[in-house]
Amino acid sequence: MTESVVTMNKIHYAYDNKPVLSNVNFEIPRGALMGLIGPNGGGKTTLIKLILGLLKPDNGSISLFGQPINKFKEWNKIGFVSQKSNTFNKGFPATVFEVVSMGLTAKIGYLKFLTKQHKEIILQAIEQVGMSDYAHQNVGNLSGGQQQRVFIARSLVNDPELLILDEPTVGVDHENVQRFYDLLERLNNKRNITLLLVTHDTGIITEHATDIVCLNRTLHFHGDPKEYTSLTDRDLSNFYGHPVNVVSHDH
Amino acid sequence: MLADIIEYDFLRNTFLTGLLIGIIAPLLGTFIVVRRLSLIADALSHVTLAGIAFGLLLEKKFAATIVTPLYGGMAFSVIGSIFIEKLRGVYKAYEELAIPIILSGGVGLSLIFISLADGFNTELFNFLFGSVSAVSQKDFLSILGISIFVIIVIFLFYKELFTLSFDEEHASVSGIHAKRIHFLFIILTALVIAASIRIVGVLLVSALMTLPVASAMRLARGFKQTIILSVIFGELAVVLGLFSGYYFSIPPGGTIVLVSIIILLLSISAKRFTFNSKRERESA
Ligand SMILES: Nc1ncnc2c1ncn2[C@@H]1O[C@H](COP(=O)(O)OP(=O)(O)OP(=O)(O)O)[C@@H](O)[C@H]1O
Ligand SMILES: [Mg+2]
Numbered sequence: 001m002t003e004s005v006v007t008m009n010k011i012h013y014a015y016d017n018k019p020v021l022s023n024v025n026f027e028i029p030r031g032a033l034m035g036l037i038g039p040n041g042g043g044k045t046t047l048i049k050l051i052l053g054l055l056k057p058d059n060g061s062i063s064l065f066g067q068p069i070n071k072f073k074e075w076n077k078i079g080f081v082s083q084k085s086n087t088f089n090k091g092f093p094a095t096v097f098e099v100v101s102m103g104l105t106a107k108i109g110y111l112k113f114l115t116k117q118h119k120e121i122i123l124q125a126i127e128q129v130g131m132s133d134y135a136h137q138n139v140g141n142l143s144g145g146q147q148q149r150v151f152i153a154r155s156l157v158n159d160p161e162l163l164i165l166d167e168p169t170v171g172v173d174h175e176n177v178q179r180f181y182d183l184l185e186r187l188n189n190k191r192n193i194t195l196l197l198v199t200h201d202t203g204i205i206t207e208h209a210t211d212i213v214c215l216n217r218t219l220h221f222h223g224d225p226k227e228y229t230s231l232t233d234r235d236l237s238n239f240y241g242h243p244v245n246v247v248s249h250d251h
Numbered sequence: 252m253l254a255d256i257i258e259y260d261f262l263r264n265t266f267l268t269g270l271l272i273g274i275i276a277p278l279l280g281t282f283i284v285v286r287r288l289s290l291i292a293d294a295l296s297h298v299t300l301a302g303i304a305f306g307l308l309l310e311k312k313f314a315a316t317i318v319t320p321l322y323g324g325m326a327f328s329v330i331g332s333i334f335i336e337k338l339r340g341v342y343k344a345y346e347e348l349a350i351p352i353i354l355s356g357g358v359g360l361s362l363i364f365i366s367l368a369d370g371f372n373t374e375l376f377n378f379l380f381g382s383v384s385a386v387s388q389k390d391f392l393s394i395l396g397i398s399i400f401v402i403i404v405i406f407l408f409y410k411e412l413f414t415l416s417f418d419e420e421h422a423s424v425s426g427i428h429a430k431r432i433h434f435l436f437i438i439l440t441a442l443v444i445a446a447s448i449r450i451v452g453v454l455l456v457s458a459l460m461t462l463p464v465a466s467a468m469r470l471a472r473g474f475k476q477t478i479i480l481s482v483i484f485g486e487l488a489v490v491l492g493l494f495s496g497y498y499f500s501i502p503p504g505g506t507i508v509l510v511s512i513i514i515l516l517l518s519i520s521a522k523r524f525t526f527n528s529k530r531e532r533e534s535a
Contacts (some may be wrong), residue, residue, distance in 0.1 A: 095473035106426040
């Protein structure tokens with residue numbers, strides 16, 4: 001059996017008495033490229049916040065890398081690109097290099113400074129996401145897809161074992177979405193990073209993911225993409241609460 | 252003025268103090284601007300006024316010199332900054348509400364202290380618009396102390412302050428003590444404002460913290476460059492402003508702000524110029 005990097009057991013969560021997650025059981029196997037899909041308000045971002053320890057479950061238990069979350073200390077094993085990262089202040093005067101360097105701030109620790117070695121790590125991360133040509137450009141001047149790459153690089157400097165991305169491809173055009181998924185697959189295969197990816201792009205994610213999870217209050221589906229694509233439209237509309245078309249990006 | 256600076260102690264104090272706040276106001280101002288907190292500087296400067304008025308009141312009515320107006324201003328400013336943070340916590344979705352509350356509170360308190368002291372006339376005028384003759388040796392030394400403290404703290408916590416300014420959520424997730432760093436930042440802001448008021452005055456202190464930054468952002472690439480350019484512009488504004496204020500007998504607050512605005516206009520047109528010439532080259 002493969003070891004799991006995240007395990008959620010019977011999780012319940014409510015915002016001020018408004019239940020959002022109920023009885024969620026969930027596991028991310030090491031090495032997975034997991035797509036998390038579901039309707040708006042289905043609780044995807046909430047689930048991620050629970051994993052990151054930003055919210056505490058009302059009920060149930062979470063473990064990370066085999067440890068109960070309240071004992072877990074190695075937070076730099078987990079990289080996170082939030083849904084809000086593409087709404088950052090576009091006028092913020094920071095170069096790509098500077099933004100990526102922020103990923104190391106906590107790791108370096110208080111009262112210490114960036115060393116030559118850190119700078120190497122930063123440049124490497126920028127290269128891995130294919131942004132070397134832009135290293136000294138202001139990040140606000142880049143396209144949405146390029147900005148997402150920069151935020152991924154910011155996570156990569158910590159050598160994460162799990163990378164969580166909340167809707168990273170919103171506003172990225174089709175061709176660049178394709179390149180973006182290629183990048184994710186590369187990280188998944190070459191660097192052995194486990195990926196959890198929230199997306200509404202049900203067509204393209206099924207081409208790249210190893211696992212698909214559908215969340216709407218509770219888990220409605222957890223399995224491999226082939227199974228998911230074979231679900232009938234009726235299953236899906238039950239799950240979404242309205243009819244859907246699975247948009248395919250095959251041409 | 253140069254000869255006068257060498258000759259008269261009070262002018263030398265003013266000039267050196269000006270050089271100091273020309274560094275710390277834009278330095279901290281860069282963080283304030285990128286976090287969209289420019290208005291907080293305004294609110295705090297009005298609270299500082301209340302502290303100054305309190306100090307003046309004590310001086311006038313009780314001849315008490317322990318609380319100089321500068322220290323009174325500093326104390327009020329720091330307390331005000333803590334209040335702003337509390338209020339921002341209470342009204343999470345309306346964080347900017349804290350600003351009018353604190354600002355009007357500061358003005359209200361100032362009025363009360365001023366009338367209790369039966370008015371102050373010239374001295375108050377100096378605090379509102381700045382003055383070239385207001386800086387005593389003691390004040391200069393206090394402001395020197397504040398400046399050294401502010402510069403060292405920003406140097407030591409640069410990467411945390413920068414990371415927090417860019418993305419608060421990411422900063423906390425990655426394990427930075429966002430609340431504590433933010434608190435440190437707001438205290439620094441209060442200190443810088445209290446220190447700057449002697450020269451630029453209550454009404455214009457936020458200008459020295461924001462205008463040089465606004466100019467620098469037009470031209471700089473990256474955050475470090477923005478800070479460096481802001482400080483250069485700040486110094487330029489202070490030096491030119493103090494000289495012209497002295498010659499024309501205008502409160503330096505006014506001249507410093509005008510120089511800052513000229514720099515801003517130049518930087519906007521400089522940007523446009525480089526942009527245009529690039530476009531022309533491309534279309535050629
Ligand atoms: N801070 C909050 N306070 C109260 N309710 C919240 C809060 N955040 C989210 N909710 C509610 O919880 C539910 C789940 O939200 P969540 O953000 O987890 O959904 P999501 O699946 O990420 O949706 P989307 O696809 O739109 O990003 C929504 O109904 C939302 O209104
Ligand atoms: Mg979401």
